[in-house]
Amino acid sequence: MTALGSLFLQAAFVENMPLTFFLGLCTFIALSRKTGPALGLGIAMIAVMGVTVPLNHLIYNALLAPGAWRWAGLPEIDLSYLKLIAFIGVIAATVQLLEMVLDRFFPAIYASFGVFLPLLTVQCAILGGSLFMVDRNYDLAESAVFGLGAGFGFAVAVVMLGAIRARLAYADLPNGLRGLGITFILAGMMSLGFSSFAQMVTS
Amino acid sequence: MAPRAGLLSILTEPLIRQNPVTLQILGICSALAVTTSVATALTMSAALTAVLVMSAALISLIRRHIPDSIRLIVQIVIVASLVIVIDQLLQAYLFEISQRLSVFVSLITTNCLVLGRTESFSRHNPPLRSMVDALGSGIGYSLVLTVIGSIRELFGAGSLLGWQVLPTVDQGGWYTPLNLMLLAPSAFFLLGGLVWAIRTVLPEQSEASEFLSPDEPEDRA
Numbered sequence A: 001m002t003a004l005g006s007l008f009l010q011a012a013f014v015e016n017m018p019l020t021f022f023l024g025l026c027t028f029i030a031l032s033r034k035t036g037p038a039l040g041l042g043i044a045m046i047a048v049m050g051v052t053v054p055l056n057h058l059i060y061n062a063l064l065a066p067g068a069w070r071w072a073g074l075p076e077i078d079l080s081y082l083k084l085i086a087f088i089g090v091i092a093a094t095v096q097l098l099e100m101v102l103d104r105f106f107p108a109i110y111a112s113f114g115v116f117l118p119l120l121t122v123q124c125a126i127l128g129g130s131l132f133m134v135d136r137n138y139d140l141a142e143s144a145v146f147g148l149g150a151g152f153g154f155a156v157a158v159v160m161l162g163a164i165r166a167r168l169a170y171a172d173l174p175n176g177l178r179g180l181g182i183t184f185i186l187a188g189m190m191s192l193g194f195s196s197f198a199q200m201v202t203s
Numbered sequence B: 001m002a003p004r005a006g007l008l009s010i011l012t013e014p015l016i017r018q019n020p021v022t023l024q025i026l027g028i029c030s031a032l033a034v035t036t037s038v039a040t041a042l043t044m045s046a047a048l049t050a051v052l053v054m055s056a057a058l059i060s061l062i063r064r065h066i067p068d069s070i071r072l073i074v075q076i077v078i079v080a081s082l083v084i085v086i087d088q089l090l091q092a093y094l095f096e097i098s099q100r101l102s103v104f105v106s107l108i109t110t111n112c113l114v115l116g117r118t119e120s121f122s123r124h125n126p127p128l129r130s131m132v133d134a135l136g137s138g139i140g141y142s143l144v145l146t147v148i149g150s151i152r153e154l155f156g157a158g159s160l161l162g163w164q165v166l167p168t169v170d171q172g173g174w175y176t177p178l179n180l181m182l183l184a185p186s187a188f189f190l191l192g193g194l195v196w197a198i199r200t201v202l203p204e205q206s207e208a209s210e211f212l213s214p215d216e217p218e219d220r221a
Helices: A002-014 A025-030 A035-064 A080-105 A107-113 A116-122 A124-135 A140-170 A180-199 B007-012 B028-033 B038-061 B068-093 B095-104 B106-110 B112-120 B127-157 B184-201
Strands: none
Touching (some): A002 A140, A025 B028, A035 A140, A124 A140, A140 A180, A180 B184, B028 B106, B038 B068, B038 B106, B038 B127, B068 B106, B068 B112
């Protein structure tokens, strides 16, 4: 249990997707103008990552990993190079399913972050989470915790950045720095702050 | 961009004026992660440009046959297949660098730049124009990566492409490496500074004030 707990903290803070691995920056920057959309994006990220990482883990180990076809008498088959296409397919399908379920049963939630869901298909952080899971040989429980943790870390970071950017309404910035420039510099400062979490988990 | 712009302007437009990274916020996901040294930045740029040009050509060739409703899936599958080919090539011939790039080569699949160009340009234009456009965007991306990669490697390790330019203290020289340059935050700072510099030279790129205080009328911006 403590191992899983520290994995969660590690995925959320020490290895924060946007701030230390630069994953998912496109949506991270584009949707962090205000806290409202940022919160919607964060919740959608937690949901999608929490589902896709363990699902991809099952698919990878049952069908794609080297030796996965041993039960069929084909131990030499190694389909791991197909993982990209498989993962993308799973992510696209999950996002679509989530969208349909929300639309049918929770229309209020769907209305609040419906626009962000389709965007998540091409989110580097989500695909990155699945690829890291393969790289680091997580088991099923670990990959579920890792997915949730990474999604949570993304949500925290994007809401914080949204809150800071909303405050910039009262700042008088040089023309060239306004918008994108200052956002990068803010993200850099947040990244500096998050790097102090590095000592939090000893693995 | 004018609908019938010449090939040359399609090629040169994205280099600085319409740079995909600094103006359109496309493809920064991977741009920052691989810039700790010039070698990885160059490899990544070459890989991305190759994928971009080939996917533009393929998608543009079959653009009339893709049903609109499933075009995203079709595009992603084409891009993913190309990325797998590039990834296998890198592992075969440049194993050491491909280890350092780790998952970021695979992540070209979800690079917003690739899908952005196929979605907004290749879908409506013949193959040659699409390829030229893709090449321009690829070079624009490479420029940004190379600039940031050079600065980070020069000040973080005192070298360029592995050659020691500034002799570091460990090797008996005078230069104390700035370790911050090799960490994540410096990439954000450098890109922010680069955007600032470009927008100072080209003021038409700077954004209008995004935020209005609640008690001022909306049309003030």
